[in-house]
Amino acid sequence: MPEILQYDFMQRALAGGTLIGLLCPLIGTFLVLRGYALIGDGLGHVAFAGVGTAMLAGLYPPLLAGLFAVAAALGLERLRRRPGSRGEIGLALVFYAGIAVAVIAATLARSFNAGLLGFLFGSVVTIGAADLWAIGGLTLLVGGAVALLGPALFAVGIDEEAARVAGLPVDRLNDLLAVSAALTVVVGMQVVGVLLVAALIVVPVAAALPLARSFRQALLGAVALGVLSVWVGLGASFYLDLAPGATIVLAALALYVLTSSAGRLLRR
Amino acid sequence: MSVTAPAAPTGRAAPLARLRGVSFVYGATPVLEDVSLDIEPRALVGVIGPNGAGKSTLLKVIAGLLEPSSGTVELFGTPIARFREWGRVGYVPQRPRLLGVNVPASVDEVVSAGRLARLGPVRRPGAADRAAVLDAIETVGLSDRRRRPIAELSGGQQQRVLIARALASEPQLLLLDEALAGVDLDTQEDLYALFRRLTRERDLAVVFVSHDVGVLATQVTTMACLNRRLLYWGSPEALREGDLFEQLYGGASLFTHTHLHAHGDPGPRPRG
Numbered sequence: 001m002p003e004i005l006q007y008d009f010m011q012r013a014l015a016g017g018t019l020i021g022l023l024c025p026l027i028g029t030f031l032v033l034r035g036y037a038l039i040g041d042g043l044g045h046v047a048f049a050g051v052g053t054a055m056l057a058g059l060y061p062p063l064l065a066g067l068f069a070v071a072a073a074l075g076l077e078r079l080r081r082r083p084g085s086r087g088e089i090g091l092a093l094v095f096y097a098g099i100a101v102a103v104i105a106a107t108l109a110r111s112f113n114a115g116l117l118g119f120l121f122g123s124v125v126t127i128g129a130a131d132l133w134a135i136g137g138l139t140l141l142v143g144g145a146v147a148l149l150g151p152a153l154f155a156v157g158i159d160e161e162a163a164r165v166a167g168l169p170v171d172r173l174n175d176l177l178a179v180s181a182a183l184t185v186v187v188g189m190q191v192v193g194v195l196l197v198a199a200l201i202v203v204p205v206a207a208a209l210p211l212a213r214s215f216r217q218a219l220l221g222a223v224a225l226g227v228l229s230v231w232v233g234l235g236a237s238f239y240l241d242l243a244p245g246a247t248i249v250l251a252a253l254a255l256y257v258l259t260s261s262a263g264r265l266l267r268r
Numbered sequence: 269m270s271v272t273a274p275a276a277p278t279g280r281a282a283p284l285a286r287l288r289g290v291s292f293v294y295g296a297t298p299v300l301e302d303v304s305l306d307i308e309p310r311a312l313v314g315v316i317g318p319n320g321a322g323k324s325t326l327l328k329v330i331a332g333l334l335e336p337s338s339g340t341v342e343l344f345g346t347p348i349a350r351f352r353e354w355g356r357v358g359y360v361p362q363r364p365r366l367l368g369v370n371v372p373a374s375v376d377e378v379v380s381a382g383r384l385a386r387l388g389p390v391r392r393p394g395a396a397d398r399a400a401v402l403d404a405i406e407t408v409g410l411s412d413r414r415r416r417p418i419a420e421l422s423g424g425q426q427q428r429v430l431i432a433r434a435l436a437s438e439p440q441l442l443l444l445d446e447a448l449a450g451v452d453l454d455t456q457e458d459l460y461a462l463f464r465r466l467t468r469e470r471d472l473a474v475v476f477v478s479h480d481v482g483v484l485a486t487q488v489t490t491m492a493c494l495n496r497r498l499l500y501w502g503s504p505e506a507l508r509e510g511d512l513f514e515q516l517y518g519g520a521s522l523f524t525h526t527h528l529h530a531h532g533d534p535g536p537r538p539r540g
Contacts, residue, residue: 029371032370032371033369033370033371034370035370037370148390149389149390151380151381151384151389152384152389152390154373154377154381155381155382155384157371158369158373158378158381159361159381161333161359161361162359162360162361162381162382162430162433162434163381163384164332164333165331165332165333165354165357165358165359165385166354166355166381166382166384166385166437167352167354167355167385167388168384168385168388168389169389173389205371209371209372212371212372212417213372213374213415213416213417214372214373214374214376214377214415214417215371215372215373215374215377216374216377217372218371218372
C-alpha cells in the first residue's frame with residue numbers, strides 16, 4: 001500500500017475529496033451553461049454570513065449557513081425572473097452584504113480567527129466520518145436529480161423561453177438548481193472551505209469545455225477532471241507538504257491549461 | 269375574421285388558435301389592442317407591421333409566454349390557462365440565444381430538448397421519440413451534422429437547428445418570431461418550401477413574424493398587418509391592391525423588394 005493510503009485521515013480525505021470533486025462539477029456544468037459561473041463564490045459569501053451570525057447567537061453554524069444560502073439562492077432566482085431585472089448587480093449586492101455581515105458578526109463574537117477562517121479555507125484532511133455521510137448523501141441526491149432531470153435542466157439552460165413553451169416547469173427546475181448549488185456550497189465549505197468548493201464548481205467545467213463536442217461530453221468530462229484534480233492535488237500536497245485545498249485548485253487549473261492548449265492544437 | 273385556408277380533410281375542427289379581443293399592456297403602454305383572429309390548420313400566416321407594432325408580443329401571447337391584459341386565447345379549443353398539450357405548439361424565438369451558449373451542445377442534444385414538450389421533464393425517450401428527433405433533423409437537412417457542436421455551424425444552420433427543435437415535438441402550430449432574419453436567401457427559400465410541404469403533409473399551420481415584407485408576401489396564404497390593432501387579415505393579393513400598406517409604412521412599396529422571388533411562387537430551383 002502506498003504511504004499516502006496508510007493514514008486514516010488521508011483515506012477520509014480521498015473519499016470526501018472524491019465526492020466533492022464529483023459533486024461540484026456536476027452542478028457546475030449546469031450553472032456555467034446558464035452563465036452562473038460565479039454563483040458558487042457568491043453563495044459562499046452568504047453562507048459565511050450564516051456562520052458568523054450563528055457564532056454570535058450561539059447557534060449551530062452549518063444550520064444557519066444552510067438557511068442563509070438557500071434563502072439567498074431562491075431570492076436571487078426570483079430577482080432574476082423579474083422582467084428587465086439587472087440580475088448581475090443584485091447578485092453583487094447580496095454577496096457583499098453577506099461577507100460584511102459575516103465579518104461583523106464574527107468579530108463581535110470574538111471568533112474571527114478561530115472559527116471563521118476554518119470555513120473560508122477549510123481542510124480536506126480534517127474530514128470526519130459524519131462529514132463523509134453528509135457529502136455522500138448530498139452527492140447521491142444531486143446525482144439522482146441530475147440523472148432524472150438532466151435533459152430538462154439542459155433544455156431550460158439553453159433556452160428558457162422555448163422550455164416554457166414546451167410546457168416544462170421552468171421556475172421549479174431553476175429553483176431546484178439554485179437550492180442544489182446552495183446545499184453543495186454549504187456542505188462543501190465545512191469540509192474543504194469556500195475557496196475550494198467555489199473553484200471546483202467552475203474550474204473543472206472550464207477544463208472540460210475545450211475538448212467537449214456535446215453537453216454530455218462536457219458534463220462527464222468536468223466530473224472526471226474534478227475527481228482527477230482532487231487526486232492529483234491531494235497526492236502532491238501529501239508528498240510536497242503543501243496546503244491541500246489550494247493544491248487541488250492549482251491541479252484543476254493545471255488541467256485547464258493542458259486541455260485548452262490541446263483544444264487549440266486540435267483546431268489548427 | 270378568419271383564415272381562408274382550405275379546410276382540413278376531416279372537416280372543420282376548432283381552430284388551432286383563437287384570439288378574441290386580446291389586448292396587452294406593458295407598464296402603461298398599450299402593445300396590443302382588441303386583436304381577434306383564428307388560425308386554421310394548414311394556414312401560412314405572415315404577420316407584418318412597423319417596429320413596436322406588437323408582432324412579437326402577439327406571438328408570445330399565442331405561445332403562452334405572455335398573459336393578455338384582457339381578452340381570451342384558446343389553443344386547440346381549450347382556454348390557454350387549462351391547455352397542457354404543449355407538444356402541439358412549436359416556438360422558434362427571435363434571437364437564437366443558442367449562439368451564446370456557454371457549454372458545447374450538439375445538434376442532436378438541442379433538437380432532443382424540443383421533444384421534452386411531448387415527454388415532460390422526467391420521462392425517458394423511447395424509440396418513437398428518437399425517431400421524431402432524427403426525422404426533425406433530417407427535415408431541416410442537417411443529418412450529416414447531427415453530432416456537431418452547434419457553435420461550429422453557420423448562422424443559417426443554427427437557425428435550422430432551432431426550427432428542428434420546434435419540429436421535434438411534432439407540432440400542429442408553429443410560431444416563428446423573426447426566425448429567418450439573418451438567414452441567407454437560399455436557406456430562406458428552402459425553409460419556406462419546407463413549411464409549405466409540412467402544411468400539406470402534416471396539416472401544420474405556421475405563423476411567421478417578419479420585417480421582410482416583400483419575401484413574406486410571396487410565401488404565405490394570409491397576411492396579417494398589425495399596428496397594435498389588427499388592421500388587415502386576408503390574402504396577400506388583396507393587400508397588394510389596397511393602400512393600407514402605404515398607410516402603415518408611409519409610402520414604402522410592398523412589392524418592389526428585390527429579395528427572393530418577387531415574381532411569385534418559386535418552383536424547385538437547381539442549386540449552382
